[in-house]
Amino acid sequence: MKKVLFIQTGFGVDVHGQDVTKAAVRAVDNAIYHNSMAGIEAMLPNEDLNNMCVTVKLAIPTDEAELDIEAVKARIPFGTVTVETQRGGMVTTHGIIIPEKGDKNDLMYIVNASVEAGY
DSSP states (O other): OOOOOEEEEEEEOOOOSSHHHHHHHHHHHHHHHOOOOTTTTHSGGGGGGGGOOOOOOOOSSOOOOGGGHHHHHHOOOSSSSEEEEEEEEEEEEEEOOGGGGGGSSSSEEEEEEEEEEEO
């Protein structure tokens, strides 16, 4: 990305099921769905949203192999999307195991996201 225009941040939690992808998708949604980049189209080459570059940076509490990167990319509606991960986020207890919710243990996963948009 040559020029960053916007940086949005968010966090997501999977309370039951220990699914880091679910927490990551929620973190990206949290970052992008409380913003409107109304003027971005005019700032992009050829005023085309598909010329936007988006870098999603995730701090995840598990091994990257557990993350479905394509599911994260699918949350971004326009442009070329790159996903970067780093160790971070949090694993903490949610205090109750509910097998019907997919729990394997009493842990919840928290993921932090930074979503950079530009060209």
